[in-house]
Amino acid sequence: MMTDLINRNYLPDKEQLKRTCKVFSRTSIVIGIITTKICETIKRRNNNKVKCVWAAFEPHNENHIVFVIVTKKSNTDLDFKPEYDVKYRKDGDFSSESKEVILQESDRGLFPEEHEIINIQECINKYTSKLMEKHSNLTIISASLLKCKGYGTQKCIKESKACIVLHVHIKGLIPLRESVFPTHLDGFEVDVREGCFQLDSGKGPHHKHQNVKMGCGIKAKERDDCGTLGGFLEHPKYGLCALTCAHLFIDETPPGNVKKTFDQEGIECMQPYHEYGNTEGNRFGMLKLIFTGERRSVREYPVSLDYALIAVDQNRKPLDGSFPYAKPEEWSDAGFKKYPPTFETGKVIDFHELIQKRSRHNVVKYGSTSILTCGKIPWNAGQYRSIGNEKVWKNQIQINATKNVADEVFSKSGDSGALVFHADDEDNLTAVGLLVGGNGDLGFSLATPICDILADINIQNLKRFNVQDDSNNGIIYPSNSTVTTPENSSFDHCCRKLFAPIISLWRRLFPEQERKPKLKRD
Known part of the structure; x- marks a missing residue:
């Protein structure tokens, strides 16, 4: 009989819902149909303000049904305010x-x-x-x-x-x-x-x-x-x-x-x-x-x-x-x-x-x-x-x-x-x-x-x-740098000391020839 009333869009009031919940368990099909219809009605009549509605119970009071209304904004004034026990919570709060x-x-x-x-x-x-x-x-x-x-x-x-x-x-x-x-x-x-x-x-x-x-x-x-x-x-x-x-x-x-x-x-x-x-x-x-x-x-x-x-x-x-x-x-x-x-x-x-x-x-x-x-x-x-x-x-x-x-x-x-x-x-x-x-x-x-x-x-x-991996030790060096090893360090030092005056003179005489080193790309 209750399901027939629900199908004709009749919703029980708060007291009727409590009495129905005492007769049927909270997990019963009847209670499921009733609460689903109530949730759908609350959502439909507040569609622009409510994100979702779901029915809940308290762990130490299984027959006390509470409807959780998740609103899109804080302090929302609903167009349709249900007379059931409700808990409002803004989405994300x-x-x-x-x-x-x-x-x-x-x-x-x-x-x-x-x-x-x-x-x-x-x-x-x-x-x-x-x-x-x-x-x-x-x-x-x-x-x-x-x-x-x-x-x-x-x-x-x-x-x-x-x-x-x-x-x-x-x-x-x-x-x-x-x-x-x-x-x-x-x-x-x-x-x-x-x-x-x-x-x-x-x-x-x-x-x-x-x-x-x-x-x-x-x-x-x-x-x-x-x-x-x-x-x-x-x-x-x-x-x-x-x-x-x-x-x-x-x-x-x-x-x-x-x-x-x-x-x-x-x-x-x-x-x-x-x-x-x-x-x-x-x-x-x-x-x-x-x-x-x-x-x-x-x-x-x-x-x-x-x-x-x-x-x-x-x-x-x-x-x-x-x-x-x-x-x-x-x-x-x-x-x-x-x-x-x-x-x-x-x-x-x-x-x-x-x-x-x-x-x-x-x-x-x-x-x-x-x-x-x-x-x-x-x-x-x-x-x-x-x-x-x-x-x-x-x-x-x-x-x-x-x-x-x-x-x-x-x-x-x-x-x-x-x-x-x-x-x-x-x-x-x-x-x-x-x-x-x-x-x-x-x-x-x-x-x-x-x-x-x-x-x-x-x-x-x-x-x-602008980096390259040295396969010998895994250290990362800038791509335009030279990796100095024990074998070539003294030779490099001698070369730099020998050619430094020549390079300096060249830069003063021909500044327009100076070029920035190109960076190596992967």
């Missing part, structure tokens, strides 16, 4: 618990041991598919070295232990026909925190660089989403290409693997871009390839990739491995002694190789929105999905923000596509990953492992600028 815990990890100097990193990743990979399938409110799976209990109360404690963190949009409310999270996974305690993942594409102002650089703001013509030019590589088919994220060029991430090439008619890409469509003369290249999907990593576990290749126009090609301007004090605050650092070698490093270096895994990135930020890489087992999207991204590198950066965030909207670098004690940069997103209130961001992207393209390194 959540508590600061995750960020507070991440920053406290940094304050305490906590860092995982190699065996913890490996065991956590194996555990997360083992359970990701099952957890994502059974829990529709699960947005991110990550790891932490602090287990938080009683957040928001005077009895809040943060215990030092490796744990697996399950992020949801709203804590304390569970989708109606689902179960509570497990408390342990293979011996690791589970911590539940609020948080959701956002791809870091957005809008922002930029200066024009005739010779484009890593960190420049870019976007496709006639698209709104913008991001960051990550780095450069030599593609066997397309030549010199800029690397960035694929999600800048697609509206929604489709299920499965999507590889699209633009051999005949590419999409124009702009640097800089402007808010009001004034893009004439700012094209720097043509989109040639996008890939979003999954492959086996270089370590044989599944890893999700999100990358795009843009063939750079001849008149906009980069000259070196420099970045756009950042203040000297910003580089200094990030721990650099040299100003400004550059990325000339094109070298990349696998996450597990980074672990073996036994450094603290300090990393930096230059994004077109947040500019220069630094962080630490503790884990490479981040799993996430955006709200409203069922596709799960696997085994992304987790980058925790540190307190010595502005706003205590590693990335912001518009930073998607930026390269993430490991910096050694000599300020040498090595690429670790390609930033895909995060959320400032989470306290961490996620990046796709760069080695897996290059393996998918079937190349080993990014673009090298």
